[in-house]
Amino acid sequence: MSMGNHVTLFGSIRATGDITIGRSCTIHGNLISSKGKVNIGRNSRILGKITANEIVLHETAKTEGTLAGPNGVTIERDDIEGFNDFEKKLFYGFMLLEDI
Secondary structure, eight states: OEEOSSOEESSOEEESSOEEEOTTOEESSOEEESSSEEEEOTTOEEOSOEEOSEEEEETTOEESSOEEOTTOEEEEOOOOTTOOHHHHHHHHHHHHHHTO
């Protein structure tokens, strides 16, 4: 199951495979994948629990429930190593514009 960007869902998602949530999404429910991986994109917010074999969260994503991932929970960070101050501002500026 794959969800686009800037989506608000009032309810839970249950799947047997992978679940991918795009950027700036809000889920008012649980994410449950019985056999797959759950991937949460930048600036997304999950207001329920996340249960999957493996969970990948972007560093700016927020969850208000529990995380249950027997194969691990990974925090994904932006790859800005080696950027100077101007490049960092430019990168994050484009990220903010992308969310509008």
